[in-house]
Amino acid sequence: MQLDWLLQPLLTQLNTGVLVLDAQYRVVFFNQFIARRADVDLAKVQGNLLEDVFADLPLAWLRRKLDSVLHLQVPAFSSWEQRQYIIKLAHLRPLSSDSQYMAQNCSMLPLTAPDGVSRYICLLIEDATDAYVYQQQLQQSVIQLEHANRxxxxxxxxxxxxxxxxxxxxxxxxxxxxxxxxxxxxxxxxxxxxxxxxxxxxxxxxxxxxxxxxxxxxxxxxxxxxxxxxxxxxxxxxxxxxxxxxxxxxxxxxxxxxxxxxxxxxxxxxxxxxxxxxxxxxxxxxxxxxxxxxxxxxxxxxxxxxxxxxxxxxxxxxxx
Amino acid sequence: MTELHFTDVQRDCLQELVNVAMGQASDKLARYLGTFVHLQVPAIALVEAALLSQHFASRYQQQSATLVSLGFFGDQGLRGETIMLYQLANVGVIAQLLGYSDDAVSEAEMLTDISSVLTTTFLSGLAEQLENSFSYAAPRILSSRDQYFADKLAYTAEQWQLALQVDIRYQLTDYSFNCDMILLIPGEAVLRLRQTLDNILADF
Incomplete structure (x- = not known):
């Protein structure tokens, strides 16, 4: 059975951000998850440098991560607990979260094109805003409990x-x-x-x-x-x-x-x-x-x- | 209970694959870090997971050991968890090499980054030797800056049957960085690993 047709609708509907960069960190692709939350149009920014497409990136930090992915050909990770977000994306909990931007878990994976030479990096971005909100509430409760307890x-x-x-x-x-x-x-x-x-x-x-x-x-x-x-x-x-x-x-x-x-x-x-x-x-x-x-x-x-x-x-x- | 022992031949074969993977890792790391990296031939040992914590408790006695875990999945049911163990005091050296000295990065992030670079570089080489490929879960800190690392190691090890202990000593041109890596592999994955080793041996 031919399954290639699946890829496009899956990438479009996937509840995870998919962002692909080439070895010069130019934007090659991102899916609808990112396009809608960052309000950018892929056709308009394709081929542009990552930092010119998304504002206020932690560049020095991100480059170090991407460099290691590219040169070691191993994945790198980022957790919302250590860095709340990488790309400023809107989230769906504007009322319950005190943060304007989506808390993110990110995996950065090395990719090689079928030619066996061209290197790419795929960033998978997951929405961790719920976990972030729960942790904030938990911390708040702990503070209140500690206060009540004394x-x-x-x-x-x-x-x-x-x-x-x-x-x-x-x-x-x-x-x-x-x-x-x-x-x-x-x-x-x-x-x-x-x-x-x-x-x-x-x-x-x-x-x-x-x-x-x-x-x-x-x-x-x-x-x-x-x-x-x-x-x-x-x-x-x-x-x-x-x-x-x-x-x-x-x-x-x-x-x-x-x-x-x-x-x-x-x-x-x-x-x-x-x-x-x-x-x-x-x-x-x-x-x-x-x-x-x-x-x-x-x-x-x-x-x-x-x-x-x-x-x-x-x-x-x-x-x- | 399933017999999980390796024959001498299987063990030697695994040691050889680990050596090759380690060689590749040191080459990659050297190029990436821009400094000479020497990785000694690692000593491997297969130990019962239950005995691990005792061993490391005495080894890291009275030191603040950091434990970072990273899970991996391969094809044919090969999967497991790696644990990097090192002294917090050693972190500065490698952090400097990775370029962490210039900006404010949390210690937690530094520890997970270092561990994931060191382990995945080795593991992806090992996967290649085993004609497999691994995908990885995000690293997580099991213990840092506390004295309970042995308890936490015991708790983690409890969930696995076999541990492949790989002693790694990284030596960089002007520095030395010692750490231990432990591969924890569940029983059924051990059987797969043995099967793979037998296949490789049969090809010779």
């Missing part, structure tokens, strides 16, 4: 698990490089009263509002997390006791002066802060010290910051 759902600060993990890393770093590190633990004063008076939604509103306010007072390198309920922690890298107390007092004052509007009512809240400095303790010990200082701040009348000192342990025992 964030407290209500306040948007770090959740306890992530925050405490970071405290571990910061302690290691401070220990290794002999850098200062401080920890603030704070608690909303009389939060139960707030909840009783304004309902839990009112209480939540205050937590969100104060988290935002306190977050705005911190440096980018400080790590702000929700420890639980109305208790929060702030890790201050590269900060000794003097600096940490300054930060703590500024936070205390700013919160006390801050007026919040909830259901046409003006709300005010205060916080108490315990401050502890890293001095070769474990994560748990450091948190314990900040907690002791926080307890003392409450005992001393709230709305204040107290620095941890070993004497506070005795004070703690007395009041217990």
């Amino acid at each position: 964030t407290d759902g209500l306040t948007g600060v770090y959740n306890r698990r992530y925050w405490q993990q970071q405290l571990g890393y910061e302690i290691q770093r401070a220990g290794r490089y002999q850098h200062p590190l401080s920890l603030l633990l704070f608690d909303l004063d009389k939060f139960k009263d707030l909840n009783d008076q304004y309902g839990h939604q009112g209480g939540d509103f205050v937590l969100v509002e104060l988290s935002r306010l306190i977050g705005s007072l911190l440096r980018d390198t400080d790590l702000f997390g929700r420890y639980g309920g109305e208790e929060f922690g702030i890790i201050l890298p590269e900060t000794g006791m003097t600096g940490a107390l300054q930060v703590a007092n500024r936070i205390c004052d700013t919160v006390a002066r801050h007026k919040m509007l909830y259901n046409q009512q003006t709300l005010k809240a205060t916080i108490s802060i315990g401050v502890a400095c890293y001095f070769a303790q474990s994560v748990d010990e450091l948190i314990q010290r900040a907690d002791t200082a926080l307890y003392c701040a409450k005992r001393q009348g709230r709305n204040r910051a107290v620095a941890y000192q070993p004497e506070l342990e005795g004070y703690l025992k007395k009041v217990k």
